[in-house]
Each structure stands twice: as C-alpha cells, then as structure tokens.
Amino acid sequence: xxxxxxxxxxxxxxxxxxxxxxxxxxxxxxxxxxxxxxxxxxxxxxxxxxxxxxxxxxxxxxxxxxxxxxxxxxxxxxxxxxxxxxxxxxxxxxxxxxxxxxxxxxxxxxxxxxxxxxxxxxxxxxxxxxxxxxxxxxxxxxxxxxxxxxxxxxxxxxxxxxxxxxxxxxxxxxxxxxxxxxxxxxxxxxxxxxxxxxxxxxxxxxxxxxxxxxxxxxxxxxxxxxxxxxxxxxxxxxxxxxxxxxxxxxxxxxxxxxxxxxxxxxxxxxxxxxxxxxxxxxxxxxxxxxxxxxxxxxxxxxxxxxxxxxxxxxxxxxxxxxxxxxxxxxxxxxxxxxxxxxxxxxxxxxxxxxxxxx
Amino acid sequence: xxxxxxxxxxxxxxxxxxxxxxxxxxxxxxxxxxxxxxxxxxxxxxxxxxxxxxxxxxxxxxxxxxxxxxxxxxxxxxxxxxxxxxxxxxxxxxxxxxxxxxxxxxxxxxxxxxxxxxxxxxxxxxxxxxxxxxxxxxxxxxx
Numbered sequence: 048x049x050x051x052x053x054x055x056x057x058x059x060x061x062x063x064x065x066x067x068x069x070x071x072x073x074x075x076x077x078x079x080x081x082x083x084x085x086x087x088x089x090x091x092x093x094x095x096x097x098x099x100x101x102x103x104x105x106x107x108x109x110x111x112x113x114x115x116x117x118x119x120x121x122x123x124x125x126x127x128x129x130x131x132x133x134x135x136x137x138x139x140x141x142x143x144x145x146x147x148x149x150x151x152x153x154x155x156x157x158x159x160x161x162x163x164x165x166x167x168x169x170x171x172x173x174x175x176x177x178x179x180x181x182x183x184x185x186x187x188x189x190x191x192x193x194x195x196x197x198x199x200x201x202x203x204x205x206x207x208x209x210x211x212x213x214x215x216x217x218x219x220x221x222x223x224x225x226x227x228x229x230x231x232x233x234x235x236x237x238x239x240x241x242x243x244x245x246x247x248x249x250x251x252x253x254x255x256x257x258x259x260x261x262x263x264x265x266x267x268x269x270x271x272x273x274x275x276x277x278x279x280x281x282x283x284x285x286x287x288x289x290x291x292x293x294x295x296x297x298x299x300x301x302x303x304x305x306x307x308x309x310x311x312x313x314x315x316x317x318x319x320x321x322x323x324x325x326x327x328x329x330x331x332x333x334x335x336x337x338x339x340x341x342x343x344x345x346x347x348x349x350x351x352x353x354x355x356x357x358x359x360x361x362x363x364x365x366x367x368x369x370x371x372x373x374x375x376x377x378x379x380x381x382x383x384x385x386x387x388x389x390x391x392x393x394x395x396x397x398x399x400x401x402x403x404x405x
Numbered sequence: 406x407x408x409x410x411x412x413x414x415x416x417x418x419x420x421x422x423x424x425x426x427x428x429x430x431x432x433x434x435x436x437x438x439x440x441x442x443x444x445x446x447x448x449x450x451x452x453x454x455x456x457x458x459x460x461x462x463x464x465x466x467x468x469x470x471x472x473x474x475x476x477x478x479x480x481x482x483x484x485x486x487x488x489x490x491x492x493x494x495x496x497x498x499x500x501x502x503x504x505x506x507x508x509x510x511x512x513x514x515x516x517x518x519x520x521x522x523x524x525x526x527x528x529x530x531x532x533x534x535x536x537x538x539x540x541x542x543x544x545x546x547x548x
Binding site: 203207208221222225226228317319323324325338339341342343350351 | 465467497524
C-alpha cells in the first residue's frame with residue numbers, strides 16, 4: 048500500500064516502506080488508566096530499561112573477559128584496573144543486574160496488589176514470571192563469571208541443590224556443572240548460558256510479554272469501576288513520564304556504581320575452606336537462610352530435600368496465582384490474593400534480613 | 406480416494422517434520438550432557454611435613470581432585486576427613502576455638518570423629534586414615 052507521505056522526502060521514503068502510519072495510529076489510540084496507583088505502572092518499563100543497560104554493558108565487558116579458570120579472575124581484574132572506565136562499566140553491569148531484579152520484584156508485587164493478573168491476562172502473568180526466573184538465572188550464571196571465592200562456593204551450593212531433585216537431580220547437576228564438580232567446565236558453561244542461551248530465551252519471552260501487554264492494555268484495579276474512568280494517552284503523556292522514570296533509575300544506578308564500586312574479592316581456589324560470613328546475593332538470601340534453619344532430618348526425610356520440595360511447591364503455587372485467584376463461579380478472591388502477597392513479601396523480607404545479619 | 410491421499414500426505418509430512426525436529430534435538434541434548442571423564446583413583450596423598458601444622462590447627466589439602474581436611478588435634482594425634490560438607494557441597498574448616506569442624510555456608514558443625522553435631526548436614530564426613538612417616542604426614546582412604 049502506498050504511504051501517505053511525500054515519497055520524495057526521507058520521511059515519505061520510510062513511510063512507503065515501513066508503513067509507520069499504522070504504528071502511529073496504534074499509539075494514538077493507546078491509553079493508560081489514571082488513578083492513585085498509576086505510579087506502579089512504571090516499574091515494568093524500568094525493568095526493561097535496566098535490562099537494556101545490562102545488554103549494553105555486557106557487550107562492553109565481552110571485549111575483555113576471558114571465560115577460563117586461569118584467566119577469568121585476571122581478566123576482570125584487568126578490566127577494573129587497566130581498562131579506561133572499566134571499573135565503572137563492570138560496576139554498572141553488577142549494580143544494574145541487582146536493580147533490575149529489584150524492579151522486577153516490585154513490578155510483580157504491584158501486579159499482585161493491583162490484581163492485574165486477572166482474566167484475560169493469565170499469559171501476561173506467566174510470561175512475566177518466566178522473565179523473573181530468567182533474570183534470576185542471569186544473576187546466578189553471571190555471579191560465577193569473575194571466578195572469585197564467594198561465587199565459587201555459591202555455585203557449588205546452587206548446583207548441589209539441583210542434585211537433590213529426585214530422579215533427575217544428578218543428571219541435572221552434571222548438566223549444570225559440565226562434569227561432576229564445579230570447575231573450568233562449569234565456568235565455560237555458565238558463560239555460554241549467560242551470554243547466549245539466556246539472552247536468546249529472554250528476548251523471545253520479552254516479545255511475548257510485551258505483545259500480551261499491548262494486546263490487553265494496562266489493567267485497572269478492581270476497585271476502580273465505571274465507564275468514564277480517567278485515562279491518559281500512552282504517547283506522549285505516559286511515554287514521557289516513563290522516560291523521566293528511566294532518567295531517575297539511571298541517576299540511582301550511576302550514583303551507586305560510582306560511589307560503591309562493585310568489589311572483585313579473592314580468586315576462587317577449590318582447595319580452601321568456604322570463608323566465614325559467606326552468603327549469596329540478596330535475592331537468594333531467603334532460601335539460603337531457610338536452608339540454614341531446616342534440620343538435617345525431619346522425621347525420615349532429609350532436610351535438604353524437604354527444603355527443595357517446599358520451595359518447589361511455593362513456586363508452583365505462586366506461578367498458578369491467576370488460576371486460584373477466582374472461584375469456580377468466576378468471583379475474584381482479591382482478599383485471599385492480597386493476603387498471600389503480603390505473606391510472601393513478609394517471608395522474603397524477614398528471611399532475607401535474617402540471612403544478611405545472622 | 407482424494408481424501409485418503411490427503412490424510413496420508415498429511416501423516417507423511419507431519420511424521421517427517423516431527424522426525425526431522427527429533428533428529429535435531431536428540432544430538433543437541435546428547436551434546437549438552439558432559440562426557441564421563443574417568444578420574445585417577447587416589448587412595449593416598451602426602452599432606453606435608455609434621456612441623457607445617459601446629460597442634461589444635463587444621464588445613465585443607467588436595468586428595469585427588471577433592472579437598473581433604475587434616476587436623477592436628479594434639480602433638481601426636483591427627484585426624485583427616487573429606488572436606489566436602491555433606492549438606493550442600495561447601496568446603497569445611499577446623500575451628501580451634503570450639504575444637505570442631507565447621508561449614509561456613511549453612512552453619513553445620515561436626516565433631517572430630519566427623520559426626521554431625523548441629524546444623525543441616527545429613528551425614529558424617531568421610532574419615533581418612535592418617536599416618537606419620539618420618540616427618541611426613543600421609544592421608545589414605547580407609548579400607
């Protein structure tokens with residue numbers, strides 16, 4: 048179909064080939080509900096923005112990083128001490144990873160408390176949870192790459208938890224480690240997961256998630272009723288506000304990265320003891336502390352297996368939230384969901400704090 | 406009949422497509438599964454000189470590809486264990502203040518026989534035999 052612009056102009060040339068008018072038409076009709084909780088809508092975009100920062104800084108780090116046990120630590124040290132702005136790029140990569148996971152958690156809990164998972168947005172919820180799982184997998188795989196003591200032991204613990212899964216556990220742990228123990232093969236594998244496998248899957252999942260958001264639009268909380276609900280245009284009103292939120296996120300990120308540069312720690316050595324005070328990244332602190340508390344055996348079941356089973360059930364229950372959030376007659380159980388959200392948030396906050404300080 | 410031919414073609418195309426997908430996936434899955442690399446079985450290692458370790462102290466030594474913990478309990482009293490915590494695979498250490506073996510990862514403790522004292526470890530540490538040959542300490546797997 049011929050474009051609407053003048054084919055002699057640059058704009059018209061692109062118009063004729065890309066059909067941008069339909070995209071503009073779509074944007075012109077896209078609106079966002081305005082209410083007291085509108086600010087929570089920005090966190091999905093902030094998560095996406097931080098992911099883009101991850102990709103860009105990750106590409107820069109790839110220019111110097113070498114994924115082998117004899118060179119990984121030294122190459123990160125080289126980036127931090129010899130490469131111009133290397134310390135800043137690595138610090139931004141690490142801080143933005145943490146902030147991205149924080150933003151993803153805030154986004155998830157805002158979806159729960161605003162009840163945005165409701166029909167017909169079940170697939171939006173499921174793809175979002177998959178993205179959160181992928182973000183955690185990015186965190187876990189990227190943590191090992193500097194090949195320092197803390198990351199080495201965190202990977203030993205993490206992959207050994209996988210080994211406790213009944214039936215397939217040993218094969219799963221071997222697949223993750225690339226052998227029987229955490230070593231050079233694990234580092235190479237985690238590097239592959241971190242820079243190729245996970246980005247590929249994440250891009251696909253992100254497209255699904257964004258397509259679902261586009262299809263169903265922004266959800267209004269159930270307590271906002273009536274046909275004459277206030278709305279704002281997505282473009283430019285919401286978009287410019289979102290841009291300001293990204294600037295704020297960039298400000299926080301830049302300040303943290305510059306004032307608290309990410310440390311490298313000691314080089315991993317498989318023949319030293321795990322150091323006192325060892326703990327994982329903050330987003331794994333709650334399961335870490337829970338595992339500390341579970342005794343070796345509960346009745347006849349191994350504590351580790353029980354913990355893993357408990358985490359599995361909890362995850363399954365949470366993933367299935369949109370499906371138990373309404374009764375058989377289709378009536379929403381908003382109070383139950385809010386209560387479950389508060390309980391999960393309280394568990395994560397309390398156990399993370401205890402895991403950090405005890 | 407045309408309808409039967411169409412069904413047959415559909416089955417052939419569908420089957421061929423499924424088989425080709427399977428022929429891509431199977432080698433990829435096998436490729437991801439790391440090959441077994443047999444390790445040389447180690448039954449005995451030298452853990453250094455007697456004078457390298459003071460009484461009431463411990464150190465990590467290589468036992469093949471795995472870490473072992475050597476503890477000098479008193480002048481002529483030695484103990485050695487696998488240093489791999491039975492809980493989640495961390496490497497344990499000797500604590501001279503409590504005379505116990507401790508895992509920093511999840512706060513598991515073992516006594517000097519390798520038995521679990523407290524915390525989440527589900528089983529005792531594997532114990533090795535220790536012999537002193539001249540001024541050399543030798544650790545070996547128990548028969």
